[in-house]
Amino acid sequence: MDNAKFTKQQIEELKKLCGESGIKLTHQRLEIFKELMAVSNHPSAELIYKRLRRKLPTVALDTVYRTLATFDELGLVKKLHLMNERTLFDTNLKVHHHFICNHCRKVEDIYWQRFDSCKLPEGIGEVGMIESRHLEFHGVCRNCLNIGRKDKQ
Template identity: 30%
Template sequence: MPVKETRSFREVCRENGIAVTHQRQVLYEVMKSMDGHPSPEEVYARVKKKVPAISLATVYKNIHLFIESGVFQKVSMHHGSVRVEMNGEPHHHMVCSKCRKITDIGEKELGLVAKRSRLPGGFLVERYAVDAIGVCASCQKSSC
């Protein structure tokens, strides 16, 4: 049994002022062991094998907690609904992590990018989509 891992999880909890529960710990360890970019349902299915009585709500609540605490990250700023792009010009996005606003920024203004069309594994690039994730000017001013 990995004592070191256990300790680091307890430390993570202490740092963030959250309780060390059995469900939380198993969830953390299962997620750590998963490759790729699982959805909450996939995580739930895996955790359920070890803690059959766990609730999906608990999985969601703790995934959020881990993300808020910075233990894990969201792959994308999950926009909640489909967003449509009508701007035909090549550009990227500034995404505010507080208010979720998406603002266009031109390729040149962003100051990017090596334009490689082949990546390792033979992946053929059609386009790059860059999100600069941070805090917009007005959210920096407001306290909330």
């Protein structure tokens, strides 16, 4: 386990948060959390479920989904609703944006501090109160460019 040390601290954090929020840290929840931290960023509930079933064959997809939603409420992950994508969960809690590959659907993090701190357009208050801003970039990722695929899979 390469990331055992890495997750130990995060598990402590999880325990603390659950305790503060009155949420019981069940074995299933803990395993879901570990899986979440072990996968690459932006996993779907289905991916976590598939990986988890090797260890916990009785786990239900619905349980995984609800647990991830709880983690979202606790601020441990961020639920992502990217255009044309099913719900993904982001373990990167820093302010960032997303690039989505049109070919392989890979989601990459994009940082753009100048955008994050730039002044909002004049009169934007007309539409309502802005609470956050998030950019979605669509294109072809470096890997797909290298492979030279031109058509959608």
